Amino acid sequence: MSEPKRDRPWIMRTYAGHSTAKASNELYRTNLAKGQTGLSVAFDLPTQTGYDSDHPLARGEVGKVGVPVCHLGDMRTLFDGLPLERMNTSMTINATAPWLLALYVALAEERGENVAELRGTTQNDLVKEYLSRGTYVFAPGPSLKLTTDVVAFTVEKVPSWNPTNVCSYHLQEAGATPVQELAYALSTAIALLDATRTRVSPEIFPEVVGRISFFVNAGIRFVEELCKMRAFTELWERICRDRYGVTDEKLSRFRYGVQVNSLGLTEPQPENNIVRIVLEMLAVTLSKDARARAVQLPAWNEALGLPRPWDQQWSLRAQQILAFETDLLEHADLFTGSVVVEREVKALIDAAWAEVEEIERRGGVIQAVETGYLKQRLVESNAARLARIERGEQIVVGVNKYQESEPSPLVENLDEAILTVDASVEAEQIAGLNAWRQARDAGKVEASLRALKDAASKGDNVMPASIAAAHAGVTTGEWAAALREVFGEYRAPTGVAGATMPSGASDVERVATLRQTLDGLQTRLGRRPKMLVGKPGLDGHSNGAEQIAIKARDVGFDVVYEGIRVTPEQLVASALEEGVHLVGLSILSGSHLVLALDVLERMKEAGLSDVPVVVGGIIPEADAKRLLTAGVARVYTPKDFELSRIMEDLVALVAERDAA
Amino acid sequence: MPPEPTADALVELARGVRARDKASISRALNLVEDRRTSARSSVGTLLGALRDDAPRGTRVGLTGPPGVGKSSLAAALAREIRRTGRSVGIVAIDPSSVRSGGSLLGDRARMGFDPTDTSLFVRSLATGGEAGGLSWSTPAAVHVLAAAYDVVLVETTGVGQTETDVRHVADTVVLVIQPGSGDVLQFLKAGVMEIPDVIAVNKADHEALARRALADLRGALHSLSVVGVGRELPLVATSASTNLGVDALVAAIDTHREALAPTLAAHRAEGEAAWTTHLFVRLHGEHGVATLGGRAELARHVRDALATDAAPLAVAALSARYLAALSN
Ligand SMILES: Nc1nc2c(ncn2[C@@H]2O[C@H](COP(=O)(O)OP(=O)(O)O)[C@@H](O)[C@H]2O)c(=O)[nH]1
Numbered sequence: 007m008s009e010p011k012r013d014r015p016w017i018m019r020t021y022a023g024h025s026t027a028k029a030s031n032e033l034y035r036t037n038l039a040k041g042q043t044g045l046s047v048a049f050d051l052p053t054q055t056g057y058d059s060d061h062p063l064a065r066g067e068v069g070k071v072g073v074p075v076c077h078l079g080d081m082r083t084l085f086d087g088l089p090l091e092r093m094n095t096s097m098t099i100n101a102t103a104p105w106l107l108a109l110y111v112a113l114a115e116e117r118g119e120n121v122a123e124l125r126g127t128t129q130n131d132l133v134k135e136y137l138s139r140g141t142y143v144f145a146p147g148p149s150l151k152l153t154t155d156v157v158a159f160t161v162e163k164v165p166s167w168n169p170t171n172v173c174s175y176h177l178q179e180a181g182a183t184p185v186q187e188l189a190y191a192l193s194t195a196i197a198l199l200d201a202t203r204t205r206v207s208p209e210i211f212p213e214v215v216g217r218i219s220f221f222v223n224a225g226i227r228f229v230e231e232l233c234k235m236r237a238f239t240e241l242w243e244r245i246c247r248d249r250y251g252v253t254d255e256k257l258s259r260f261r262y263g264v265q266v267n268s269l270g271l272t273e274p275q276p277e278n279n280i281v282r283i284v285l286e287m288l289a290v291t292l293s294k295d296a297r298a299r300a301v302q303l304p305a306w307n308e309a310l311g312l313p314r315p316w317d318q319q320w321s322l323r324a325q326q327i328l329a330f331e332t333d334l335l336e337h338a339d340l341f342t343g344s345v346v347v348e349r350e351v352k353a354l355i356d357a358a359w360a361e362v363e364e365i366e367r368r369g370g371v372i373q374a375v376e377t378g379y380l381k382q383r384l385v386e387s388n389a390a391r392l393a394r395i396e397r398g399e400q401i402v403v404g405v406n407k408y409q410e411s412e413p414s415p416l417v418e419n420l421d422e423a424i425l426t427v428d429a430s431v432e433a434e435q436i437a438g439l440n441a442w443r444q445a446r447d448a449g450k451v452e453a454s455l456r457a458l459k460d461a462a463s464k465g466d467n468v469m470p471a472s473i474a475a476a477h478a479g480v481t482t483g484e485w486a487a488a489l490r491e492v493f494g495e496y497r498a499p500t501g502v503a504g505a506t507m508p509s510g511a512s513d514v515e516r517v518a519t520l521r522q523t524l525d526g527l528q529t530r531l532g533r534r535p536k537m538l539v540g541k542p543g544l545d546g547h548s549n550g551a552e553q554i555a556i557k558a559r560d561v562g563f564d565v566v567y568e569g570i571r572v573t574p575e576q577l578v579a580s581a582l583e584e585g586v587h588l589v590g591l592s593i594l595s596g597s598h599l600v601l602a603l604d605v606l607e608r609m610k611e612a613g614l615s616d617v618p619v620v621v622g623g624i625i626p627e628a629d630a631k632r633l634l635t636a637g638v639a640r641v642y643t644p645k646d647f648e649l650s651r652i653m654e655d656l657v658a659l660v661a662e663r664d665a666a
Numbered sequence: 667m668p669p670e671p672t673a674d675a676l677v678e679l680a681r682g683v684r685a686r687d688k689a690s691i692s693r694a695l696n697l698v699e700d701r702r703t704s705a706r707s708s709v710g711t712l713l714g715a716l717r718d719d720a721p722r723g724t725r726v727g728l729t730g731p732p733g734v735g736k737s738s739l740a741a742a743l744a745r746e747i748r749r750t751g752r753s754v755g756i757v758a759i760d761p762s763s764v765r766s767g768g769s770l771l772g773d774r775a776r777m778g779f780d781p782t783d784t785s786l787f788v789r790s791l792a793t794g795g796e797a798g799g800l801s802w803s804t805p806a807a808v809h810v811l812a813a814a815y816d817v818v819l820v821e822t823t824g825v826g827q828t829e830t831d832v833r834h835v836a837d838t839v840v841l842v843i844q845p846g847s848g849d850v851l852q853f854l855k856a857g858v859m860e861i862p863d864v865i866a867v868n869k870a871d872h873e874a875l876a877r878r879a880l881a882d883l884r885g886a887l888h889s890l891s892v893v894g895v896g897r898e899l900p901l902v903a904t905s906a907s908t909n910l911g912v913d914a915l916v917a918a919i920d921t922h923r924e925a926l927a928p929t930l931a932a933h934r935a936e937g938e939a940a941w942t943t944h945l946f947v948r949l950h951g952e953h954g955v956a957t958l959g960g961r962a963e964l965a966r967h968v969r970d971a972l973a974t975d976a977a978p979l980a981v982a983a984l985s986a987r988y989l990a991a992l993s994n
């Protein structure tokens with residue numbers, strides 16, 4: 007028998023980057039040596055939100071969830087020894103995407119590499135930032151303008167670059183149903199193309215359509231997810247054809263990369279996660295007709311903390327086994343003609359299309375972000391999902407069922423089963439930044455920033471001015487500050503005030519008891535127990551905080567919701583002015599120690615040491631102990647999935663304080 | 667439970683409020699929100715101590731339908747007023763859930779104020795089941811903040827009768843609407859809403875939009891002149907997003923307030939009386955009114971009560987009279 011012809015496998019990536027450009031560079035080299043075929047750069051939150059490492063808001067966040075890149079020098083170190091022309095580099099970067107791309111291009115230019123040859127992706131999708139991830143800086147209008155600047159620039163100068171990766175990934179993480187994921191992502195792509203159409207020539211526009219790619223999520227219901235990918239493919243073709251008149255099959259193909267679901271990964275019995283990850287990978291690889299272009303898998307221990315290289319390797323190996331050991335790539339599409347699959351796909355298509363039209367009726371996706379419509383729908387879906395888990399309708403093995411477990415040797419030494427970022431990283435990075443500032447030509451910096459502001463306020467494409475600024479030695483913080491001056495800073499609707507709790511929850515009795523207790527407390531305290539919920543630091547993943555906030559209102563708290571990106575100083579000022587009985591912090595970036603301790607300290611200074619502070623997040627055991635010792639009243643981690651339980655706890659805290 | 671504060675402590679607290687000490691202001695606000703009978707005399711002492719002081723604050727009510735940008739505009743106004751060197755206190759009111767009694771007070775976050783500014787203070791209040799959209803303690807909270815800050819902004823929930831209620835606590839009522847929203851005119855026409863002192867057409871993000879919005883509104887108001895709205899009503903186009911017209915709105919508010927100055931005391935007394943009556947009727951219904959001898963008698967009782975107590979306290983005194991009358 008002759009060797010069967012095999013399809014080319016997808017690009018295999020691991021989302022990576024931490025500490026410093028130097029450490030990340032080493033990581034990339036080892037990953038490539040292990041057979042990884044593309045790079046996926048994770049930036050730290052200050053870089054993502056346009057702050058230099060020494061900005062007050064960056065405290066505790068430098069190098070935590072990704073690599074800090076403050077200037078061209080950091081970019082040089084990050085890609086040291088890696089020829090850019092030969093890389094396929096995916097950058098998870100949004101508000102500051104024009105800038106990071108400018109640094110990448112500037113680096114290629116100074117190395118004498120051919121810019122037109124660069125391949126890779128800038129995520130550059132702000133809609134999902136407002137809805138889920140929270141690293142936006144500017145209002146939707148200017149954001150869309152900056153996004154299309156990158157599109158217009160790359161189509162002309164870096165033709166193989168994917169200028170924007172429309173993300174439905176984060177929508178699912180925020181609780182979106184498959185229908186919502188389909189509809190919101192496609193509506194985002196529509197807004198983007200509509201805006202770009204007016205900025206490029208009609209001849210080139212079909213190419214622009216062809217460069218739009220997507221970043222999709224795959225959850226554990228893998229049959230439904232498989233159908234979702236097929237629905238995406240059909241709907242995208244329909245949109246390209248009917249809305250943009252693009253029928254060339256190559257240009258209207260739904261090109262997508264995937265990171266499979268992190269939301270469903272569990273903290274209890276974390277070894278089970280590798281099984282979930284593999285099943286989720288099937289959804290995006292089994293259909294030849296709707297197969298992912300690039301896949302990156304989370305690590306089994308993500309719900310515990312930052313994964314180590316070994317954890318990431320395990321996920322990469324899973325991909326390699328599927329692609330190279332199994333016979334998957336030898337076959338044509340497995341589902342063509344499947345009655346079940348075709349019926350499911352059609353149902354998804356019809357429902358998603360109805361929602362696309364609803365958004366259109368509301369004036370498009372930007373309008374639906376600004377009015378809070380989309381956010382509110384997501385908060386509601388997520389509340390419904392959590393309620394299903396809480397009442398056991400949605401089974402999560404190890405969490406709400408089959409909780410008993412033998413001791414796991416993998417997490418015997420829990421605090422060594424994750425990566426910790428050395429605290430000295432921040433100081434080291436700042437020292438490098440200061441040296442960089444010293445060494446550059448201040449006049450050139452000034453002039454290039456002026457040119458940048460000028461381009462931005464005139465409505466010109468900011469890319470040329472940004473590349474010039476990169477060469478001049480401008481820093482990430484300076485670039486963003488210049489544009490903040492021009493465009494202002496935005497705070498997106500939180501979606502919590504209008505969101506309603508799912509009805510028919512099985513915890514009605516518990517909620518009723520809680521309401522009674524709170525009514526009783528109100529009588530005793532003279533006013534209704536009031537709680538502050540906020541996210542200090544730069545981490546924008548607000549799903550947890552939102553769910554706590556709406557649940558707390560549902561049981562009868564007055565809730566002051568501060569939302570994302572508040573400084574400890576702001577939080578404490580709010581706690582003081584609002585006269586709250588309780589403060590709840592949510593921190594997922596790994597900066598919980600620095601930030602929570604800072605809040606506690608300031609609470610003390612403000613005379614609020616008798617107000618209990620609780621913290622939720624991905625918090626390793628040892629850190630939880632430290633927080634509790636320092637005076638935090640309670641620590642919650644992903645294993646505390648029962649919101650009613652948390653509420654009972656919080657009510658008890660307020661009652662205790664009153665009794666004290 | 668902490669013991670009730672002594673009279674001295676309350677006088678000290680009032681001093682802290684006037685000195686703009688945030689911790690004192692916060693405690694004073696907690697106290698006036700306290701609905702326990704045991705807190706009443708403390709509230710009375712505190713408000714009395716602040717009342718002596720002839721509160722300086724200009725009180726501005728912001729009302730209008732949900733979503734028109736009241737919170738955003740309050741933030742923009744606060745910034746503009748701070749820029750001119752005056753201090754600002756804000757009371758932002760949001761509805762309580764009917765089911766749970768709880769609430770989500772989400773606006774503060776979007777205001778994005780500098781936490782180190784000692785001349786700016788925001789307190790969010792929930793309506794706590796008051797149908798009118800102002801909380802029970804709003805007048806008292808305004809009273810406290812007015813003793814500390816030059817300008818007090820009160821943002822209502824914008825539903826129900828708030829447009830009318832807010833007049834009882836504000837010197838100047840600003841109605842905020844959106845360009846081209848005819849429903850507000852419907853309200854005016856139907857007499858649901860009392861006539862505001864200033865109308866702001868918000869979301870007029872650029873000059874052209876502002877001109878059109880104002881022209882539309884003038885036209886519409888003109889057609890209403892038959893129902894008495896034809897008087898010179900200041901109209902301002904604003905944008906909380908681009909800051910357009912925010913300075914003009916501050917000027918319009920100041921002008922109105924200056925014109926009101928000679929009759930300000932009477933205006934405020936009227937407001938307190940109306941608020942007290944209003945709360946009494948809400949608490950005890952028409953039966954309460956009848957028990958105290960009808961509307962005219964009630965008005966006399968209200969005057970009496972206010973002679974000794976500030977608004978929320980006066981209601982308590984009235985309630986006591988009502989209960990006494992019942993048991994007679
Ligand atoms: N374009 C524009 N949007 C505004 C303006 N003022 C407020 N908004 C938006 O309108 C929505 C509602 O604003 P908000 O202040 O919460 O309204 P409120 O319910 O009346 O307090 C938010 O999404 C604001 O960003 C404005 O002047 N222009």
Ligand SMILES: [Mg+2]
Binds near residue numbers: 736737738773821
């Ligand atoms: Mg509001």
